Amino acid sequence: xxxxxxxxxxxxxxxxxxxxxxxxxxxxxxxxxxxxxxxxxxxxxxxxxxxxxxxxxxxxxxxxxxxxxxxxxxxxxxxxxxxxxxxxxxxxxxxxxxxxxxxxxxxxxxxxxxxxxxxxxxxxxxxxxxxxxxxxxxxxxxxxx
Amino acid sequence: xxxxxxxxxxxxxxxxxxxxxxxxxxxxxxxxxxxxxxxxxxxxxxxxxxxxxxxxxxxxxxxxxxxxxxxxxxxxxxxxxxxxxxxxxxxxxxxxxxxxxxxxxxxxxxxxxxxxxxxxxxxxxxxxxxx
Ligand code: HEM
Numbered sequence: 001x002x003x004x005x006x007x008x009x010x011x012x013x014x015x016x017x018x019x020x021x022x023x024x025x026x027x028x029x030x031x032x033x034x035x036x037x038x039x040x041x042x043x044x045x046x047x048x049x050x051x052x053x054x055x056x057x058x059x060x061x062x063x064x065x066x067x068x069x070x071x072x073x074x075x076x077x078x079x080x081x082x083x084x085x086x087x088x089x090x091x092x093x094x095x096x097x098x099x100x101x102x103x104x105x106x107x108x109x110x111x112x113x114x115x116x117x118x119x120x121x122x123x124x125x126x127x128x129x130x131x132x133x134x135x136x137x138x139x140x141x142x143x144x145x
Numbered sequence: 146x147x148x149x150x151x152x153x154x155x156x157x158x159x160x161x162x163x164x165x166x167x168x169x170x171x172x173x174x175x176x177x178x179x180x181x182x183x184x185x186x187x188x189x190x191x192x193x194x195x196x197x198x199x200x201x202x203x204x205x206x207x208x209x210x211x212x213x214x215x216x217x218x219x220x221x222x223x224x225x226x227x228x229x230x231x232x233x234x235x236x237x238x239x240x241x242x243x244x245x246x247x248x249x250x251x252x253x254x255x256x257x258x259x260x261x262x263x264x265x266x267x268x269x270x271x272x273x274x275x276x
Contacts, residue, residue: 041225041228041229041232041233044222044225044226044228044229045226045229047222047225048222048225048226051218051222052218052219052222055215055218055219055259056259059211059215059259059262059263060259060262060263063266064262064263064266065199065202065203065208065211065263065266066203066266066267066269066270068199069192069195069196069199070188070192070193070195070196071192073185073188073195090182093178094178094182097171097174097175097178098175100171100172100175101172101175104168104171104172125179129178129179129182132182132183132186133182133185133186135189136185136186136188136189139189140188140189141189144188144189144190144191144192145191145192
């Protein structure tokens with residue numbers, strides 16, 4: 001029997017920790033948001049070393065950006081260590097940034113259509129950046145002219 | 146008039162403003178990354194086309210913007226560690242404010258000398274100092 005307050009039906013109160021129900025939709029079937037949240041933290045810790053190291057080497061260490069050019073890149077990418085570093089940084093930063101922007105879009109784009117298309121644009125651009133970037137690292141040719 | 150709720154971890158004051166700065170810097174870095182992967186991809190086209198985009202980074206105005214980008218990345222990185230500590234360290238939420246002030250000190254310690262060296266390289270190239 002429904003509980004009443006002064007004769008009116010009281011709103012149902014869910015038991016604590018009952019699964020979140022999407023308005024008009026089925027309840028979440030996966031823990032995707034939990035893993036996305038965890039990924040932001042794990043990739044963040046890795047990016048701390050990869051990105052700050054990259055900025056230090058490229059902008060500050062002997063001569064900074066002034067010494068960068070094709071020859072500099074060829075010298076660095078001769079080593080599998082730096083190719084691995086750059087590939088890892090590319091993939092982690094792009095996935096981290098994409099998930100971050102997904103949150104931002106979900107926060108500000110209120111119309112379902114707008115949300116959907118902004119996220120499609122985001123995912124297509126992320127796919128392009130990861131594909132192009134890794135292709136460049138894997139197929140780099142120091143003797144190109 | 147009901148009294149405004151006292152600031153919580155994410156409402157008002159340090160907690161909220163650090164979140165705002167984290168969001169703005171994150172979005173800024175994301176768009177720069179997009180451009181940066183495209184410019185680096187020119188190494189696959191020809192040495193001269195790569196060298197000509199890199200020349201824009203060596204322009205003093207762009208170099209100044211690059212100093213700003215480095216400052217934004219360092220803030221986002223340090224604040225990301227603070228967020229992770231708030232979430233996983235049991236005293237994290239209690240010390241979130243102290244961690245923010247520590248972070249600002251560490252940020253200054255990294256960014257001020259960093260900016261100095263970035264600008265030093267720029268001036269040396271501009272005015273041809275021997276080094
Ligand atoms: C350098 C090391 C980095 C660390 C330690 C770091 C850490 C973090 C963490 C922990 C979050 C989650 C915030 C939350 O859930 O409340 C986050 C959000 C975000 N990060 Fe990063 N990050 C780093 C680099 C980057 C890079 C390279 C990009 C861009 C490609 C980026 C873009 C973003 C964006 C857009 C968000 C979402 C902001 C929001 O929801 O307000 N981050 N970062």
